[in-house]
Amino acid sequence: MRSRLPPIRRPGTWALVAGACTVALLAIGLSGVPRIGAVVVAGARHLTAGQVSAAAGLTGQPAFWANAADARVALLRLPALLDARVRIALPGAARIEVTEREAVARWIVGPLEWYIDAEGVLFGSADSQGAPAIRVTDDRDATRACAGRTGGRCVDPALLAAAMRLARIAPGELRADALKPEVRVDPTQGLVVRSGAGWEVRFGTAVDLEKKLSNAKKVLSDDLKRRLDYVDVRSPDRIVFSP
Secondary structure (H helix, E strand, O other): OOOOOOOOOOOOHHHHHHHHHHHHHHHHHHHOOOEOOEEEEEOOOOOOHHHHHHHHOOOOOEOOOOOHHHHHHHHOOOOOEEEEEEEEEOOOEEEEEEEEOOOOEEEEEOOEEEEEOOOOEEEOOOOOOOOOOOEEEEOOHHHHHHHOOOOEEOOOHHHHHHHHHHHOOOOOOOOOOOOOOEEEEEOOOEEEEEOOOOOEEEEEOOOOHHHHHHHHHHHHHHOOOOOOOEEEEEEOOEEEEEO
């Protein structure tokens, strides 16, 4: 039985020539279109102008086809940015104005020191003086995995606020031998203040933090010379200490 399918028609010579001519004409036309060469960046502090320009992806693009909206979307993937405004200026330039996040502390995750804003977003910075000296060490694997190499929204804002409150405890405020208090987020104990004298206070979550802190101060003030390993106030209604 013979097939009833229509025969496959191959494009003729003239069709191939016409197609090639169209591609050639398009290439010639595009070669004369001005491309974006100069990208001016304003408002950057944590990011360098080069980082912003590279993320926008506008350099070398044909000016008439460059898309400012797409460039903005690409820029907002950078954790350090809150907002961005992109304008294409013919014949071949662009201007990018960025609004960056405000760092409220330094968040230590493994070997990396990140800046962190009030919303719990971790980001890198080119400015070594761009954040307060408040430091918190986060030992949780989940934070390390979330931050990766670029940062991101990795810390609960309530936990951050509690950690910053504990980080503001002055030397000697808890007890005279607590000269270098250090705040950590432990995978098991939660928020912990290490005294620098060999003992620590375990606070757990951020819930009822002020009551927990008051309980800790009462225990620590009962006997200023008491040997301690830890004071556990994770439950505001139950205080445990050792030895």
